[in-house]
Amino acid sequence: MFDFMTPFYLHYYNSHAWMDTYWMGHPVYKCPLDLFLYQEILFSVKPDVIVECGTNQGGSALYLAHMCDLMNKGRIVTVDIVEVERPKHDRITYLTGDSASVDTLNRVKPFINPGDVVLVILDSDHTEQHVYKELMLYHQLVTVGSYIIVEDTIVGHPVIPELLPGPMEAVGRFLPDHGEFIIDMNKHKFHLTFNPNGYLLRVK
Ligand SMILES: C[S@@+](CC[C@H](N)C(=O)[O-])C[C@H]1O[C@@H](n2cnc3c(N)ncnc32)[C@H](O)[C@@H]1O
Known part of the structure; x- marks a missing residue:
């Protein structure tokens, strides 16, 4: 994306600082600049x-819940295939399941009321196939x-090319058939993001 940033991307990612990043004492596997974009969004x-x-x-769910606390609005439904001890918060519901299954989507839907404003974050299995399935299932929400x-x-x-094809390829497959979404290029403004081309805004 930003060729001049490649050495820094590689240096930052390979330092594993993102695995040593915490929100209120809980690990959050994100670049802090993305967390700031989340706050703005x-x-x-x-x-x-x-x-x-x-x-x-x-x-990350706790971070989202605390942002919702500040706005006095919002709840979080978060899905993982693994069940572990996690922070408790009134706004957070934890579900266990495969995020790319219709069954899981059907367990998420009841948490959404007619007229609700809904935002979706895909941060599970980062293979193209899985992310594409998630895009196809969750974009409707x-x-x-x-x-x-x-x-x-x-x-x-540019990181871990051995894991290609990944999320970027899933976006590339999804967008041509879904003109209702555009890449929000403004979200590249901090130059360092783990999600280049990944902030998809629904415009219609
Ligand atoms: C990158 S971590 C999520 C990081 C978290 N959102 C954060 O910011 O701290 C990916 C998670 O996806 C989960 N996962 C992997 N495959 C999955 C699947 N098929 N369905 C649901 N969750 C899955 C893993 O168990 C892992 O906890």
Whole structure:
């Protein structure tokens, strides 16, 4: 994406600092600049429901819940295939299941009321096949003016190319048939993001 950034991307990613990043003491596997973009998005979109695929230890869900606390609005439904001890918060519901299954989608849907503003984050299995399935399943939940955020599109672009094809390729497969979504290029403004081309804004 930004060729001049490639050495820094590689240096930052390979330092594994993203695995040593915490929100209120809970690991959150994100670049802090992306967390700041999340804050900006949440404030402008003000979602009623945030659906997260890929909970891990719950640090990102807790971050989202605290942002919702500040706005006095929003709840989080987060799905992971693995069940572990995670932070408790009134706004967070943890579900266990394969995020790319119709059964899991059907367990998420009841948390959404008619008219709710919905934002979706895909941060589970980062293979192209899995992310594409998630895009096909969850994009229908996203309301106009909100986002489906595809995490870790840096896989292969430029980090860990051996894991290609990854999330970026899934986005490339999805977008041509889904003109209702555009890549929000403004979200590249901090230059360092783990999600280049991954902030998909629903425009119609
Ligand atoms: C990158 S971590 C999520 C990081 C978390 N959102 C954060 O920011 O701290 C990916 C998670 O996806 C989960 N996962 C992998 N395959 C999955 C699947 N098929 N369905 C749901 N979750 C899955 C893993 O168990 C892991 O916890």
